[in-house]
Amino acid sequence: MTTLVENATDAAEAAVRPLDRRRKGRRPSGWHLVLAPIALLFAIPFAQMFLAALSPAAELIQYPPPFIPSRLDLGGFTGLFGETDVLRWMVNTMLVSASAIVSHLVLCSLAGYGFARLRFRGRTFGIFAIIGTIMIPTQLLMIPTYILFSRLGLVDGLGAAIVPWLASAFGIFLMRQFFLSIPGELEEAGRIDGANRWQVFWHVVLPLAKPALATLAIFTLLSSWNDLVWPLIAINDEDAFTLQLGLANFQSTRRTQWELLMAGNVVATLPLILFFLFAQKQFVATMTLSGMKG
Amino acid sequence: MTIRERRRNAPAGTRSTRPGSRIARLKDDLGGWLFVAPATILVLGLSVFPAVWAFLLSLQEWDGFSEPEFIGGGNYSELLTDEDFFAAAQHTGLYTALFVPMSVLAGLFLAVALNRKIRFIGLYRTAIFVPFVASAAATGILSTYLFSPQYGLVNNVLRSLGLPTQGWLEDQAQAMLVIAIMSLWGQAAFTTVLYLAALQDVPAELMEAATLDGASRWQRFWQVVWPQLAPVTVFTAIWQTIGAIQLFDLVYTTTRGGPLDATKTIVYYLWEKAFRSLEFGYGSAVAYVLFGLTLLVTIGVVVYSRRRGTEAF
Incomplete structure (x- = not known):
């Protein structure tokens, strides 16, 4: 029996299969002529970002500016860390993402397991209600959630950025599908050995769920790290800004300081780029399952 | 034995060992x-409860401070004659018309191109997939x-090629195109991965049979592979359309709706109404229309594809 997660992992494996060594004596494929320019085109924006972040400020507003700077200059980064609160925003973003990931992994796997495996009244209603909420667009929730958060006093701290990411319908659904796919005999064996529900969940089931948990963690990292809408509507206090909100704000306050803007961009994006390069397969599996960007 | 009890005693899952x-x-x-x-409480509390609240708000006129006034369908009938809203709907439509076909075709093309074992293929894939992690602000x-x-x-x-330079984001006619191109840069990975997965599932026997029948490479693609990909095409088209009509982030981080409102989308309009003019009721009505x-x-595409016999869901 294949499952959502296994399917996605298979697809991911197919998508990032290690490159095959070309056999000797065969002529190179004509597809290189198509793929190389496209890959280059896709690489340009990030290349521009790194190069501009390391450019002397004057060269970026030169006419025309060189794509490759004449010398490396860390002025963008010193300006960024010296003149702005970017360090604080980075800590804020890390706090948001860390609490989102921990909370997602704990709450969604508990709920996913409950809905997949335990028998209790209200289970069917609960799972249908949760799947139904996937259809509700964020935009519909912005106004009441803002009012709710401001009444709860969350809008002047990090709370507004954290609370929306503590759990998600997608996360519950993903974990439920995963738990439905593992054979029940393992749990029965655990029960016969005298373990209670919690022990079975913790010692038997959860260790099996690592691939699904990795997918969920990446999904949560990407969406909470990159989120702009919630911080934008619900954080007024500059001390509670996230990196994304700070960056978006730079665009109006530091419009002409391109080296600084690009350095900020590097700081906000490089962690995810590195993470992607190290865990490409898991990222692609996550992409297949969600398509959460948009 | 009642039905419920029988269901409880069915041999499935973890349940109490003391029946009855x-x-x-x-x-x-x-x-x-x-x-x-x-x-469950978190998810429903942050979705169902606000969704109901938003509907109640959409029937009121309220700025968040003074006494809310119940006006029934007033906000909705005002929307019908709101030129700014229709302009925003048009801009959203333009973006959707640009972005959705581009992203579906790009996904299909890139998947076909990447679905082969040649040298550097890992490098090509990485280059095309990495932008997926770029945030809207970046x-x-x-x-x-x-x-x-x-x-x-x-x-x-353009200059070095001797071509005329353009205004791009500062040009009313081009700004939306630039936004669509940059969205595509960040999201091509998603449609590509979906198509790649589907391409791997095309049965090899079908391809062999077509080859034996003398079909050319081009014919094999359009006659054999393309029909097999139909469910993915329907799915990505719906998914990208839903995303496109909700465009907000990238507008906020590039043009802020300009130049001259040319990139003001429905959600941007909603955001402005709600969080700039504090018209919570009117904003909620816009959200419900969206x-x-x-x-x-969604329903339209699903019904259409069911009629044509394509099972996407």
Whole structure:
């Protein structure tokens, strides 16, 4: 029996299969002529970002500016860390993402397991209600959630950025599908050995769920790290800004300081780029399952 | 034995080992809810409850401070004659018409191109997939610089080719196109991965049979592979359309709706109404119209594809 997660992992494996060594004596494929320019085109924006972040400020507003700077200059980064609160925003973003990931992994796997495996009244209603909420667009929730958060006093701290990411319908659904796919005999064996529900969940089931948990963690990292809408509507206090909100704000306050803007961009994006390069397969599996960007 | 009891005694899952006991049953209920309640309360509390509240708000006129006034369908009938709203709907439509076909075709093309074992293929894939991690704020800054009329790389290339430079994000007619191109840069990975997965599932026997029948490579693709990909095409088209009619982030981080409102989308309009003019009631009505639109698109495409016999869901 294949499952959502296994399917996605298979697809991911197919998508990032290690490159095959070309056999000797065969002529190179004509597809290189198509793929190389496209890959280059896709690489340009990030290349521009790194190069501009390391450019002397004057060269970026030169006419025309060189794509490759004449010398490396860390002025963008010193300006960024010296003149702005970017360090604080980075800590804020890390706090948001860390609490989102921990909370997602704990709450969604508990709920996913409950809905997949335990028998209790209200289970069917609960799972249908949760799947139904996937259809509700964020935009519909912005106004009441803002009012709710401001009444709860969350809008002047990090709370507004954290609370929306503590759990998600997608996360519950993903974990439920995963738990439905593992054979029940393992749990029965655990029960016969005298373990209670919690022990079975913790010692038997959860260790099996690592691939699904990795997918969920990446999904949560990407969406909470990159989120702009919630911080934008619900954080007024500059001390509670996230990196994304700070960056978006730079665009109006530091419009002409391109080296600084690009350095900020590097700081906000490089962690995810590195993470992607190290865990490409898991990222692609996550992409297949969600398509959460948009 | 009642139906419920019979269901309970069916051999599935973890349940109490003492059938028929009322207390055991309550224990099961409590135990189950202990597992699911925290996440369920959070998810429903932050979606169903605000969704209902938004509907009540859409029937009111309220600025967040003074006494809310119940006006029934007033906000909705005002929307019908709101020229700014229709302009925003048009801009959203333009973006959707640009972005959705582009992203579906790009996904298909890139998947076909990447679906082979040649040298450097890992490098090509990585280059095309990495932009997926770029946030709207990062993409916004990059777009503003790359397409800057004065310093931008794009105009530089045009200049060195002897072609006329363009206004891009500062040009009313081109701004939306730039936003669509940069969205595509960040999201091509998603449609590509979906198509790649589907391409791997095309049965090899079908391809062999077509080859034996003398079909050319081109014919094999359009006659054999393309029909097999139909469910993915329907799915990505719906998914990308829903995303496109909800465009907000990238507009906020590039043009803020400009120049001259040319990129003001429905959600941007909603955001402005709600969080700039503090018209919470009117903003909620816009949100409900958007929700209705999303449902219509989804149902429309699903019904259409069912009629044509394509099972996407």
